[in-house]
Amino acid sequence: MLLEAASHRRPHHAAKNVTPEITLSSVFSDRPTESFGAGAGLVWEGDPATHVFEVVEGVLRIFRIIGDGRRAITGFLYPGDILGVSMRDRYLYSAEAVNAVRVRRFSAASFQQAINLSPELRPQFFAKLCDEMAGAQEQMVMLSRKNAEERICTFLLRLAERKAGDRADNQDVDVPMTRLDMADYLGLTIETVSRTITSLIGRGVISQRGRHDMRINKYSMLARLAGDGDCMGANGSGEPYARQAVWPA
Amino acid sequence: MLLEAASHRRPHHAAKNVTPEITLSSVFSDRPTESFGAGAGLVWEGDPATHVFEVVEGVLRIFRIIGDGRRAITGFLYPGDILGVSMRDRYLYSAEAVNAVRVRRFSAASFQQAINLSPELRPQFFAKLCDEMAGAQEQMVMLSRKNAEERICTFLLRLAERKAGDRADNQDVDVPMTRLDMADYLGLTIETVSRTITSLIGRGVISQRGRHDMRINKYSMLARLAGDGDCMGANGSGEPYARQAVWPA
DNA sequence: CGGAGTTTTGACTGGAATCAACTGCGGTGG
């Protein structure tokens, strides 16, 4: 989100000698957008990593399949996120469109070069990787130590905080993914997801207008049920971690 | 392991004009080693990220604590690994010594600079980050979709493969961590870990000489029980992913 | 030897998975 903000600010009429603000997004800005329908696959686990994608609109799911068909969704990508940031020469995971998606495509080789040649882009790229890593940590903690209700609450909370950093009550949350997606992301079954959501609605913590349109009625209770139990915030200071990467140019 | 191998190969008698092989490890090579006893803490989640460490000997556990004291170990670091690779301005996790550990310390600022100034180091650094990410993915899949036995088998398998890429039977595995560490890493309880290991021993898949000294008797069965069910290896080719990062200098 | 910490083992419980039926909804076509 740091990125979109920056790219939006970038004036289209920038004078020739004024170096425009360079962001990761700007690398993609002159590429055409491609559209994918819900369920369409963009990349497949194990395929040669030939391209990098920037999500312009819609949501992607990132997942791996093991043995007998069990699927684990390791993350979702939203507008501004980049698909293919962390990879070797092959994709580590598959990516599919959750809903209608628009992306900009870039060749992996060119993208690498752009990153490596620009001392401005590099720290942003590092920051992306670190963000991804931080998210993965968060996810591992949740999967190894939280129960069903805590997982659902954590998920809804993160969805809500994605668009608005403020913690206003009565916040509407758009949930584009299906129950199956949620289940495979949270390490649960669709039945458990459904039951837990029903229970939360029953207690008035949330309510739902449509299948994919929820509303948070009791934000603080939802946060409490999420179980992160910020006993000391692990931070000590109460301050959120700095948004700036520690690896400057 | 790419790194140790490389650094070991680096000849100490390198002629003056022959540029020695530069590795991430070599950044640390002239720093003194520090020792920590089992259980000692090196860094704490949320603390300002002032230093980076290279593990020279021993094993570290990387973990986070949530709310009511639940602990999730997100990974272990072995000789050659670097602590603090992915971080913002604060550590994302705490790190403690599992057993007696020797590390080399480097200031985060200097390390950043070294990375940024060296077009040789940078891709290795990227590779480290991507490795870390790949490991995190693996872990998430395991935590969200594998049962207790599959988790234990996966863990033992990874331990075994860490030292020897070959898949010889009758392989001895050193397990430096306690059952509690394993439990907190695998998202289980000590009792379940113990029971599962006992069961594996009972079936002759593994055997144990000492608490921390196991032997794999039926490697292929262990692999089967790990549940990755390489139906198609996700790779297609049957080839392991290339060890070389996709982000060259 | 003793005592604390770690591991194993046992009995029991409980939370989420499983199996199964049903609801609701949007599209499609007779």
Place this chain on the structure above:
DNA sequence: CCACCGCAGTTGATTCCAGTCAAAACTCCG
């Protein structure tokens, strides 16, 4: 228009895997 179908989601009954509680056995040290 509405009967029909398919799919996503909900709800219910039951099972079972791993968690919990408790106690015994083993290990490592002083």
